[in-house]
Amino acid sequence: MTPPAAPYVLGVDTDATTLREADHLLRALAAELALPEGAFGCTHLVRDGRPRVALSLAAAGAEPVLRTARDRLAARGYEVRDGAWDENGRAVLFPGAAGLTGTLTVAELLARSAIDRVTVLGTPDEPAPDTWLVTRDHVRPHWQDGRLVLAAMPAVGGTLVPFEDPDPTPCCADH
Known part of the structure; x- marks a missing residue:
C-alpha cells in the first residue's frame, strides 16, 4: 500500500483479530491523531505465528504528522514500524x-x-x-x-x- 505521492508509510501492529475490529481501531486512531483529510488508512491480514489485522497509515506531505503519530502510538504500547505490511492493503480511509x-x-x-x-x-x-x-x-x-x-x-x-x-x-x- 503506497499511495501516489505518499512516500512515508507507517505500519501499526495490533491485537485486532477481525476486519470490523481493525476498521473501528483505524478510524479511532485517525481521529485521535488528527490525520489530514487526504490520509490513507489500510488494514492488512498478518498470517504469522499470531494471526491478526495490522494497520498502515499514509498521507502525502504529512511525514511530520505521521512521525508524531509514530511516537504517540509507540507510547501506547503499539509496535510501530516504517512501511506497510504488504502492498495489497484494504483501504478503509482514503480521499473521498x-x-x-x-x-x-x-x-x-x-x-x-x-x-x-x-x-x-x-x-x-x-x-x-x-x-x-x-x-x-x-x-x-x-x-x-x-x-x-x-x-x-x-x-x-x-x-x-x-x-x-x-x-x-x-x-x-x-x-
Whole structure:
C-alpha cells in the first residue's frame, strides 16, 4: 500500500483479530491523531505465528504528522514500524471515502474518490460508467499494482454492490 505521492508509510501492529475490529481501531486512531483529510488508512491480514489485522497509515506531505503519530502510538504500547505490511492493503480511509454512501454510478464513485478502477467478479470487463452501485455505506477497495481497485459483484436489477459485505456472517455461525 503506497499511495501516489505518499512516500512515508507507517505500519501499526495490533491485537485486532477481525476486519470490523481493525476498521473501528483505524478510524479511532485517525481521529485521535488528527490525520489530514487526504490520509490513507489500510488494514492488512498478518498470517504469522499470531494471526491478526495490522494497520498502515499514509498521507502525502504529512511525514511530520505521521512521525508524531509514530511516537504517540509507540507510547501506547503499539509496535510501530516504517512501511506497510504488504502492498495489497484494504483501504478503509482514503480521499473521498466519506462521500461514497447510498447509490451512485461507477463514474460518480471514480470521480468522488481516490478509487482508480472498479472490477466485477466473474467478468473480464470493467462496468459501464453509468452502472449503478449500491454502496451499502461500506466501500473497501484494495491496492493492486499501485492502484486502488474496488471489487464489486452483480446485484438485483442490474446494479452492483461492493464485494465485501458490511455485515458478514461469522464462520460457523450456526454451531
